[in-house]
Amino acid sequence: MSFAMNAFNSLFRWILVLEVLMMPVLCQGEESVITVCQEEDNDLRVDCLLEPRPNYHTDYEFSMSKGQKEIIINTNISGIMPEPKFRHNTFVTELEPFGFRLTIMSFTITENTTFICKVTKIQKTLFVELDSIEPCSAISVFLLGYPWLNLLVPLCIIQLWETF
Structure with missing residues (x-):
């Protein structure tokens, strides 16, 4: 595989991991x-x-x-x-x-x-x-306490995208 394809696959995996970890934060609404x-x-x-x-x-x-x-x-x-x-x-x-x-x-x-x-x-x-009842997730709880960190995810994605 080419370098670009490897980089794209790596980027996709990181985005997927971040989305899974942040799902409780991103889905936070009135009920949460x-x-x-x-x-x-x-x-x-x-x-x-x-x-x-x-x-x-x-x-x-x-x-x-x-x-x-x-x-x-x-x-x-x-x-x-x-x-x-x-x-x-x-x-x-x-x-x-x-x-x-x-x-x-x-x-x-x-x-x-x-x-x-x-x-x-x-x-x-x-x-x-x-x-x-769910076990407490350290990542989700950390991000719930600091919602401004959610703003960094798109910046990381843009920065990784610009490397291509």
């Missing part, structure tokens, strides 16, 4: 404001990418619903207490440019569960079926 995944160390991670309202103190609340009962997992709203079993095994970190990540240590869901995220009076929910 909340993502739930299981980490390798068995921690459950819930990312809530709601943008807070301007000129408000940013309050957050993570909860889950099994049937008719809503259970508070973690919150920074004064006067609201999380369920006792979640008081010492959860933590929340702020994401850039906006959003919050809840980590529940050594936790797996045992039945179909609805996760609820509230940020400054905006609420979103995500229904998770017991057998459908």
Whole structure:
């Protein structure tokens, strides 16, 4: 094969790999404001990418619903207490440019569960079926946290294309 054909095949493979790795990011829409995944160390991670309202103190609340009962997992709203079993095994970190990540240590869901995220009076929910929880992908999570990296992919493709 010629050099051009080898280079084209190599370019095609890289584009395919990037697209597969970025699929969760590129397909992110209204339904993926909340993502739930299981980490390798068995921690459950819930990312809530709601943008807070301007000129408000940013309050957050993570909860889950099994049937008719809503259970508070973690919150920074004064006067609201999380369920006792979640008081010492959860933590929340702020994401850039906006959003919050809840980590529940050594936790797996045992039945179909609805996760609820509230940020400054905006609420979103995500229904998770017991057998459908995905492992956390480092690449996807990294790109979700830094959406401007998505802009670099077309630049890389253009640069590779110009080498032909």
